[in-house]
Amino acid sequence: MSQRPIYLDCNATTPIDPQVLDAMLPYFTEYFGNAASINHIYGWEAEAAIKQAREIIAQAIHATPEEIVFTSGATESNNLALKGVAEAYFNQGRHIITTLTEHNAILDPCHYLETLGFEITYLPVKPDGIVDIAELKTAIRPDTILVSIMAANNEIGVLQPLAEIGEICHTQGILFHTDGAQAVGKIPLDVQQMNLDLMSLTAHKIYGPKGIGALYVRRRHPRVKLAAQLHGGGHERGMRSGTLSTPQIVGFAKAIELALSQIRSENQRLILLREILCKKLSTLDGIYLNGHPTQRLAGNLNISVEGVDGQALLLGLQSIMAVSSGSACTSTKIEPSHVLKALGHSDQLAYASIRFGLGRFTTESEIHQVADYTVNTIQSLRRIKSR
Numbered sequence: 518m519s520q521r522p523i524y525l526d527c528n529a530t531t532p533i534d535p536q537v538l539d540a541m542l543p544y545f546t547e548y549f550g551n552a553a554s555i556n557h558i559y560g561w562e563a564e565a566a567i568k569q570a571r572e573i574i575a576q577a578i579h580a581t582p583e584e585i586v587f588t589s590g591a592t593e594s595n596n597l598a599l600k601g602v603a604e605a606y607f608n609q610g611r612h613i614i615t616t617l618t619e620h621n622a623i624l625d626p627c628h629y630l631e632t633l634g635f636e637i638t639y640l641p642v643k644p645d646g647i648v649d650i651a652e653l654k655t656a657i658r659p660d661t662i663l664v665s666i667m668a669a670n671n672e673i674g675v676l677q678p679l680a681e682i683g684e685i686c687h688t689q690g691i692l693f694h695t696d697g698a699q700a701v702g703k704i705p706l707d708v709q710q711m712n713l714d715l716m717s718l719t720a721h722k723i724y725g726p727k728g729i730g731a732l733y734v735r736r737r738h739p740r741v742k743l744a745a746q747l748h749g750g751g752h753e754r755g756m757r758s759g760t761l762s763t764p765q766i767v768g769f770a771k772a773i774e775l776a777l778s779q780i781r782s783e784n785q786r787l788i789l790l791r792e793i794l795c796k797k798l799s800t801l802d803g804i805y806l807n808g809h810p811t812q813r814l815a816g817n818l819n820i821s822v823e824g825v826d827g828q829a830l831l832l833g834l835q836s837i838m839a840v841s842s843g844s845a846c847t848s849t850k851i852e853p854s855h856v857l858k859a860l861g862h863s864d865q866l867a868y869a870s871i872r873f874g875l876g877r878f879t880t881e882s883e884i885h886q887v888a889d890y891t892v893n894t895i896q897s898l899r900r901i902k903s904r
């Protein structure tokens with residue numbers, strides 16, 4: 518059997534850490550109770566485990582446990598934040614501000630809200646991928662109810678200045694939401710210091726299980742009102758009904774705990790690996806780094822390659838490495854990434870891009886192999902083209 522390619526797509530998802538799996542397993546079998554069953558020990562056990570997990574997750578972002586609403590992941594959290602705020606505050610205004618480089622789990626709910634009569638401003642970003650604070654200030658109107666700007670970009674890894682944005686929103690009395698799916702466990706997040714009112718989280722980008730996430734919803738200064746989008750048993754203080762998945766929630770908390778316990782050393786390790794990769798790729802001409810060189814996630818490297826076809830490049834690499842490209846196939850055609858286009862790239866450079874997502878299980882020897890193979894592939898594609 519041939520070996521599977523080296524996994525370098527950690528911005529898409531990550532494997533479950535064995536320690537996370539160990540923490541989860543008893544809650545599938547022995548402690549299987551429904552946390553809403555208040556009449557017997559099976560329910561109490563599940564409830565206690567969820568309570569502890571909620572405390573860990575809240576503490577990780579300097580929130581209180583009552584401010585954590587469990588969801589199925591960041592997509593649902595983003596939908597709940599945007600639609601839930603829009604529905605609760607539409608009497609105060611119908612204008613929302615976001616950016617052009619958000620994940621589709623923000624952009625699509627925004628497009629949906631436009632069909633209901635909300636107005637959305639999509640802020641451009643600077644060529645390094647960071648929002649222009651002056652543009653944000655100009656975009657704010659008396660009827661702006663919400664600003665939603667992601668913490669870390671899933672394609673180019675760029676970190677947005679959350680504290681600065683939060684300060685502006687706070688002084689203007691506008692709610693501030695961030696999509697923190699790529700940021701939690703990778704950079705310090707503090708809902709107080711950053712003036713965050715809502716934040717979407719997910720477990721599967723930090724070695725936790727897929728299908729579990731949370732929305733942080735501020736309860737004091739101000740108390741955020743949110744219209745539920747799922748109605749049922751009134752779980753999660755009425756904001757999100759549905760039986761809580763104890764194993765998923767326990768795994769989520771373990772994943773955050775593990776990530777935070779090694780955040781500094783792991784970031785240092787990833788930066789060193791990324792530098793090895795970057796240095797080898799820089800021996801070629803016509804390689805462009807996408808996104809700010811330092812204000813970015815440690816594990817993310819996104820480059821555009823001049824003079825090669827994007828599809829040919831990905832095809833050339835895929836037997837050796839699992840990476841992502843800046844173009845996505847929709848049902849009919851290949852579209853260049855909206856994020857790379859927002860940086861001002863030509864279609865060619867947006868198509869011919871590679872996202873390397875390094876993670877906890879990436880080794881130095883893998884990075885050397887990947888770097889050498891990528892350099893050779895680009896060289897031979899360029900040679901064929903110039904013949």
Ligand SMILES: *Cc1c(COP(=O)(O)O)cnc(C)c1O
Nearest residue numbers: 590591592620622671698699719
């Ligand atoms: C992965 C991701 C999402 C979607 O999260 P799910 O938990 O898979 O629904 C949303 N936003 C960003 C920035 C992401 O990276």
